Amino acid sequence: MSETYNVYCDESCHLENDGHKAMVLGGVWCPTDKRQEISNRLKEIKVKHGLGRDFEIKWTKVSKGKLAFYIEIIDYFFDDDDFHFRGLVVPDKDGLNHGEYGQSHDEWYYKMYFVMLKSIFDPQAHYRVYIDIKDTLGAEKIESLHNVLCNNSWDFSRKMIERIQQIHSHESEQLQVADLLIGALSYLHRGLAENEAKLAIIKRIKDRSGYKLTHSTLIRESKFNLLIWQGTS
Template identity: 75%
Template sequence: MSETYNVYCDESCHLENDGQKAMVLGAVWCSVDKRLEIAKRIREIKQKHGFRPDFEIKWTKVSKSKLAFYLDVVDYFFDDDDFHFRGLVAPDKNTLDHEKFMQIHDQWYYKMYFTMLKVIFDPHAHYRVYIDIKDTLGADKIKTLHDVLCNNAYDYSRKIVERVQQIHSDESEHLQVADLLIGALAYLHRGLTTSEAKQAVINRIKERSGYKLTCNTLQRENKFNLLVWRPY
């Protein structure tokens, strides 16, 4: 039997005129068989540090007082061979020339989503894609994204990408880890340096991944896979 995977996606500053230079898309993924075990382990880490099991991991909550907890979450991610990350960074949205490529920003956004996810997809496996529910991504955009992913993967019968749906991040430890990892990438690529705790988390990710987080990894990198996308 072919394997089925859950893919949990999040994004940072994908809107065209949001005043932020860098856009980050990211996803963590694991087999359906491993999802409950991963969620349980993350809840155990929360409780170890005195947080309730329903405490929501978020990049915006990284602080000096919670640093040991967030470092433990990062270490857990890198220690679990069944848990993977793929990220795409567009470092400077100001360099985009949509007119030249006869597209609007939304079309480019969907292309980037497929570019981010395509290295995860195996044509012999099945995928269920879950996206953090935000008011910027309504039901119509979810349907369009599903269409784009399937059409670009020649998956017209939707056997590979079985579903794309929205979920609340506070209901998914996996999605919370995605938020943490893309938050770190966004902070780094925007050149922010105001938080020592956030810098420490970024340094731990660099140390554990073996990458500087400013360059592409090899496409077949299976644990922490990163594309720093350029429009040329």
């Protein structure tokens, strides 16, 4: 029987003219039957550090006072064999030339989402993709993204990619971990350095992954898979 996986996706600095050069798309994924176990473990870590079970893990909340908590979240991610991450970094959006390739920023954005997700997808498995609700990605765009992903995967009957739906980050611990990892990549690639706690998180990710986070990993890297996109289209 084929496995079903949940994929939780988030993004940072994805708008065309937001004043930030680097864009990051990414997602964590796990077998659907492990979803609750992972969620419960993350809630236990919150309680262990004196936080409520409903405390929301967020990159913007990383501080010196909560550093031990966030380090333990990172360590848990790397220690759990059922928990995986895939990220795509576009180092410089200013170099994009959509006109040359006859596409809008939205169309390019969908392409990047497919590039980010395609190394996760196994044609023999099933996937349920959950995306953090953003004002910039409404129901119409979600449907367009689903079509792009299915068409590019030859999944016209939507058997492999069963669903794509929006959820609020407070509803999913896994989505919160995606926010944390993506936030770290964005901070690094935007050249920021004023928050010592955030720098400590980035260092922990580097140490645990064994990667500098500035170069792509091998495509078959299954734990912390990273693509530094160097295209122009």
